[in-house]
Amino acid sequence: MNRPTGEATRGPRPGERLTHLLHRDPGLAAHPLRADAALAAGAALLGAAIAYADTALRPDATGWALLTGAALALVGRRRHPMAVLAVIVACIAPYQLLGNAHMGTMPIAMAALYTVAATGTVRRTATVGAGVVAIAIAGMSVNGVHRAFDVFRTSGWLVAALVLGVAVHNSRAYVAEQRAAAARESERHLTEERLRIARDLHDLLAHSITLIGVRTSVAAHVLTASPDRLDRAAVAAALDSIADTCREARAELRTTLTVLRADEHGPLPDLTGLPDLARSAKAELSVDTHGVRVPPAVGAAAYRIVQESLTNAVRHAGPDATAHIRVEAAGRTLRVTVTDDGPVRAPAAGPGSAPDSGFGILGMRERARSVGGTLEAGPHPDGGFQVTAHLPLVPRPVDDKPLEATA
Structure with a gap:
């Protein structure tokens, strides 16, 4: 069997897929828990690799446990972003105070901060971001890391996560607003179209229906007024006129439906x-x-x-x-x-x-x-x-x- 080839059979490009994921409402994900678990696993592996590579400050058993606990907290980031951030900070603070590799917690912290920024207001993001950055700098200082480069590097990564989250939050809000506006406009067009069709059908059929009613009344009157002197010719003529009017109304309705399908310029x-x-x-x-x-x-x-x-x-x-x-x-x-x-x-x-x-x-x-x-x-x-x-x-x-x- 021949298979279609070309652009029509290709899936979305990586850039298009990433754009769709960034603009999608987090609450509409098909498998949110599975996605968050995958993110937590990825952040944990990346953080562990960074911490293990730092031979001078490689974590001990307690450090690995704290790092793992912080990563596991990311599983609930979508439902409780602030609570997850609080748990991660509670794990990272002793991790830093015990002299472990401070950059090992960076992927986990960035993921938590991004979630808070992408799901909250700018004021909340600024307040939380300032507090987390201050805690991070304080923890680094306790470890004796006073070099400006290390402080700015750590702060820069955290701020970058916050800025990305705010940008994604604003982009999602804009896309949602545009979709809502498009839905309202579509509903308005549908309402106008219904009114237009109603007017057209009324204009085309009101006369015929009224005429049918009048001629039916005439036929009924002829049948009941003088049954002993029934004018069969008059009754037949009335019924024939009713049949002719019905055929005309039927043809007009058929034509109206046909023309309404093609016309978009107002009443007929x-x-x-x-x-x-x-x-x-x-x-x-x-x-x-x-x-x-x-x-x-x-x-x-x-x-x-x-x-x-x-x-x-x-x-x-x-x-x-x-x-x-x-x-x-x-x-x-x-x-x-x-x-x-x-x-x-x-x-x-x-x-x-x-x-x-x-x-x-x-x-x-x-x-x-x-x-x-x-x-x-x-x-x-x-x-x-x-x-x-x-x-x-x-x-x-x-x-x-x-x-x-x-x-």
Whole structure:
């Protein structure tokens, strides 16, 4: 079996893994006790190696015991950082007073100080750090180590651990704040999207649902008002009108769900927004629907087709090109034509292609198809480019499948 190769199969780099560990909340570690035990073992081994290498001040049995006790305390550093530091100081102080290798405790002390700084406030870190450094210098002085280099070296390592802990603490706080802000922004967008969808569904379906209720009441009245003189033709007409309205509402709901999946520009527009759209694009507009009611879904599809056509005209024909928009009702069809006089450009090769990298011809075809219409696009015989859409004024379902919410 072939195995994928390349960047996609590689794990995170060491630097990325270290950054993730530093920014991660310590309380979210998968195995905190195991990680702390490993750290304690590593600090103990490193400290023992440093102490053993100091042949002049190599620890005795008591010194090794104190060193081991200090290292074991690190296992609880994540849950009780201050208590662990106190235990470590209690072990290190007699260790130093007994004249053992003072640098042997440095890895353990640095790990404890880093934990205190990474999990606490800056004020607490400064107070604790000053006290620990003072104790360390005092212990070294009792041993007779008065050389400035040794004092500054020990103090420098301890201060470095404190500074690193403070930096990590601030970095984690910043990352947590950014994540919280991103979560709030995401929730705000979700709330706005829910409200927008609710408005769109209300605008598109309120009329149809109200009409169904009225016609149902009429049919019920005809059936009960004069049962001895039942007008079967009137009842049949009322029921047929209810069925037609239900099919129209079903088609509009299907179209709304389809368009809402792609639209991110606010409520669905309709033909009433074409004048402003044409004015902003400096296009000539002609609308003549002969008083025929245009369903909201069809109006939204027509608006988006005109919008995308004008966008493509500016993109391909240039800002100086003149565009002409004509919307007219012919029978039960709404014909939308957008023509520009820019340079001739290649038409779409087929239903699955588009001449541009954006929504393009393919997206406009999908919009027309969503309401049961068709769309053609290509060079105009007199030059330029033309988009022509034929949209049914009574939207019909594309198929007979039940409605499904689009993702």
